[in-house]
Amino acid sequence: MNRVAITGYGNTKFSREEIPIESLMLDATKSLFDQNPDLSQKDIDTVLVSTNDNSKYLAAVLSELSGIEPRAAHTVESLCNSGTNSIVSAYSYIASGLGDVALVVGAERRDSPGQILEWDNSRGEYKHPIFWGSIFTKSHKRKFNTTEEDLAIVSAKNHNNAQYNPYAYSNKVYSVEELMTSKILTDDLRVSDCSRPCSGSSAVLLTSEKTASKISETPIWIKGIGQKTLSAGFTKNQDYSSMTSTIEASKSAFEMAKMKPKDVDVAEVHDAFTVCEIMAVEDIGLVEKGQGAKFLKTLYDTGDRKINPRGGLIGSGHPLGATGIAQVIETTQQLQGNAEKRQIENANIGLVHNMSAAATSSTVLLLQS
Amino acid sequence: MNRVAITGYGNTKFSREEIPIESLMLDATKSLFDQNPDLSQKDIDTVLVSTNDNSKYLAAVLSELSGIEPRAAHTVESLCNSGTNSIVSAYSYIASGLGDVALVVGAERRDSPGQILEWDNSRGEYKHPIFWGSIFTKSHKRKFNTTEEDLAIVSAKNHNNAQYNPYAYSNKVYSVEELMTSKILTDDLRVSDCSRPCSGSSAVLLTSEKTASKISETPIWIKGIGQKTLSAGFTKNQDYSSMTSTIEASKSAFEMAKMKPKDVDVAEVHDAFTVCEIMAVEDIGLVEKGQGAKFLKTLYDTGDRKINPRGGLIGSGHPLGATGIAQVIETTQQLQGNAEKRQIENANIGLVHNMSAAATSSTVLLLQS
Numbered sequence: 001m002n003r004v005a006i007t008g009y010g011n012t013k014f015s016r017e018e019i020p021i022e023s024l025m026l027d028a029t030k031s032l033f034d035q036n037p038d039l040s041q042k043d044i045d046t047v048l049v050s051t052n053d054n055s056k057y058l059a060a061v062l063s064e065l066s067g068i069e070p071r072a073a074h075t076v077e078s079l080c081n082s083g084t085n086s087i088v089s090a091y092s093y094i095a096s097g098l099g100d101v102a103l104v105v106g107a108e109r110r111d112s113p114g115q116i117l118e119w120d121n122s123r124g125e126y127k128h129p130i131f132w133g134s135i136f137t138k139s140h141k142r143k144f145n146t147t148e149e150d151l152a153i154v155s156a157k158n159h160n161n162a163q164y165n166p167y168a169y170s171n172k173v174y175s176v177e178e179l180m181t182s183k184i185l186t187d188d189l190r191v192s193d194c195s196r197p198c199s200g201s202s203a204v205l206l207t208s209e210k211t212a213s214k215i216s217e218t219p220i221w222i223k224g225i226g227q228k229t230l231s232a233g234f235t236k237n238q239d240y241s242s243m244t245s246t247i248e249a250s251k252s253a254f255e256m257a258k259m260k261p262k263d264v265d266v267a268e269v270h271d272a273f274t275v276c277e278i279m280a281v282e283d284i285g286l287v288e289k290g291q292g293a294k295f296l297k298t299l300y301d302t303g304d305r306k307i308n309p310r311g312g313l314i315g316s317g318h319p320l321g322a323t324g325i326a327q328v329i330e331t332t333q334q335l336q337g338n339a340e341k342r343q344i345e346n347a348n349i350g351l352v353h354n355m356s357a358a359a360t361s362s363t364v365l366l367l368q369s
Numbered sequence: 370m371n372r373v374a375i376t377g378y379g380n381t382k383f384s385r386e387e388i389p390i391e392s393l394m395l396d397a398t399k400s401l402f403d404q405n406p407d408l409s410q411k412d413i414d415t416v417l418v419s420t421n422d423n424s425k426y427l428a429a430v431l432s433e434l435s436g437i438e439p440r441a442a443h444t445v446e447s448l449c450n451s452g453t454n455s456i457v458s459a460y461s462y463i464a465s466g467l468g469d470v471a472l473v474v475g476a477e478r479r480d481s482p483g484q485i486l487e488w489d490n491s492r493g494e495y496k497h498p499i500f501w502g503s504i505f506t507k508s509h510k511r512k513f514n515t516t517e518e519d520l521a522i523v524s525a526k527n528h529n530n531a532q533y534n535p536y537a538y539s540n541k542v543y544s545v546e547e548l549m550t551s552k553i554l555t556d557d558l559r560v561s562d563c564s565r566p567c568s569g570s571s572a573v574l575l576t577s578e579k580t581a582s583k584i585s586e587t588p589i590w591i592k593g594i595g596q597k598t599l600s601a602g603f604t605k606n607q608d609y610s611s612m613t614s615t616i617e618a619s620k621s622a623f624e625m626a627k628m629k630p631k632d633v634d635v636a637e638v639h640d641a642f643t644v645c646e647i648m649a650v651e652d653i654g655l656v657e658k659g660q661g662a663k664f665l666k667t668l669y670d671t672g673d674r675k676i677n678p679r680g681g682l683i684g685s686g687h688p689l690g691a692t693g694i695a696q697v698i699e700t701t702q703q704l705q706g707n708a709e710k711r712q713i714e715n716a717n718i719g720l721v722h723n724m725s726a727a728a729t730s731s732t733v734l735l736l737q738s
Binding site for chain 1: 426
């Protein structure tokens, strides 16, 4: 099996702007080419697009707009973890020998149809994610005495980290006190506990081992992949204070990489809501169950950017199909030592956690320099 | 690299009926399980859905409805060749070692949004595929003296073949003379030259070599894969009497399989319009350029079902995301000797040709028993 590396990336600013999906895709692709001046369109044999947009044939549209004539080209959709699903697909094309260089572009518009969980009638009228976010929060509070302050700390930390992310939706920082007076949306959630839908696009380049060194001096290797889908409907999940699909995907990823949670130097986790970050660090195994809030408070207090250095979904914004790609880019930059003001010292192993629809499915990736 | 086999399939009747997309997917999956009584939901680690439907998270929805808890699960979209794109993705998951058993389900509703080429403004108001079908037909007529009768023969042959396909949209047969009086739609196309949009679903099971023999006594191996995307817009294609992406995809597939066109015993080709079948047999290399119509007339005259034994898209109907899957199923059945009244003698090597949007992209697969 061929080893597969990340050898390039392109970002766009995440924003409220109304931008056509084609322009979003093209902006990230142009950014990628601009940062890899030796890369030619002819080098690319696989083009995958990650999005929830209803437009069809977008991988062919992007290919034509970018002057690429690939072999494989299609759209991948799996709601909020479309991004990592498309990266795993590109990985498998290359690992199996079908492809050599894959461009993977995630793009979403602020009005994406993926934001409402239309299919799950068991939710009754509560199809907006905020309802499962509230149930997760209430459950975690009950079981582990998680407080409103614990939640606000996650949000404050991620906004703090996002101030140094030039592509974040906002670079504004907030104190914990300020966030604890943020607008109340449900019994358990304030505006500041929620990631924001936005427009944005991110692109990565994956290559075979044979080609990696021709494209990048600092290729970052995909060492572990874990994926798990438990259901589509939220109510199939029995313990609302854990993300079972994340537990299982993490286990698979660590097994494949022959690594352990303690090996992880930096992690991008899917903080759709503040409680998700607390649950993620627990369920991945970075800390014991119930210790997530305490751990994240220590990071906040000491200015440690180990978790969500780019600001997470809460700080950076959440353009669904682009999120998983942006997480992989941040981790790549950290492992390359290219993360500028966000740089963590001695980052050697990075983890990406990306999930969909109340964690009914999760992807976990392990990257290494 | 692991070898990958097709070890199971499930069909539904293609029809005009209004059926929810979830029911369509589930019907094909149930058919697959019914035909593989030893297969357990636990065996399946990858679930891919091929569709142009706007519903989200369908691979997770199908998984939950079917009692499967896979690792990888997502939707693949590339218009009319979504089906073979999803099969190639499943192949690469297994070949790379990420997966072992993949369920791939193609499903489409008759009112699929993939039928209109919304993105291609270069078509002016001519966004319906019939306009590129007309241009292809006019070009082929001019260059190779293709006649209206040649086109009607393709349609008559495919309807003839479809009479023995229990899942075809219609089992009605027509004479060439009847078809030549069919309703005129454009200067060059009659209703009988066009494939019909419909509702339908098809499912296949792909497995690793290690597992194939546990599931099927007659696994069919995927030996060659060729894919090519040239553009999204039709007007980038310069020679309207050939399908350039098909020529390139075929070449790749034959190279990978170490086979030649003369080795092919049976082929499913993408007859979106009658002229596409003539062009396909030429562009794949089954006959010399310009000899397609003559070749297909001989098949019709002798009752030879070598090309499109299930009736093609014209005879069977064209539920976009399901078509590529149905083509692979037919080829699998032929190579297994399970094609009943449609069975071709001594079928050992089969080819599948599936394309999108005026052949701006094509997939070609080579299967062997």
